Amino acid sequence: MNKQDLIDAVAASTGDTKAATGAAIDAILEVVTRAVTRGDTVQLIGFGSFSTGARAARVGRNPSTGAEMQIAAAKTVRFTAGKAFKDAVNAS
Template sequence: MNKQELVDAVAAVTGESKAATAEAIDAFIDVVTATVSKGDTVQLIGFGSFGTGARAARTGRNPATGAEIQIPAAKTVKFTAGKAFKDLVNG
């Protein structure tokens, strides 16, 4: 499902216009992005939480030449599904 399909589905469920639904989804994405980029976590009980993780520096290999390269440490964005969501997916 892409963003437009999401907008269409949410608009159908809520009865709101597609424009208002798209605006609400954009606002949600903006708030989650800004919050997580500051290092905070967004928790939606029953759905999951968005947060940051850390990836340690490591040695990798250039696949073209086989030469070893250093890959620097980095912050990552992670989503952890909530229990209810996991249970629904696992049937």
């Protein structure tokens, strides 16, 4: 399912227009992105939570030459599925 499929499904479920549904989904994604960028955790009870994680610096290898290279530390985005979401996935 891509974003347009999601908009179509939510619009059909709510009876709202596709334009309004698209604007609402865009707003939700923007708010979640801003919150996680600030380092906050976004918890949607029953669905899951979005948070930041840290990946340490490490040594990697260039696959074509085999030479070692330093990979810098980075922030990552983590998603942890909620219990209801896990149960729904495992039930099917």
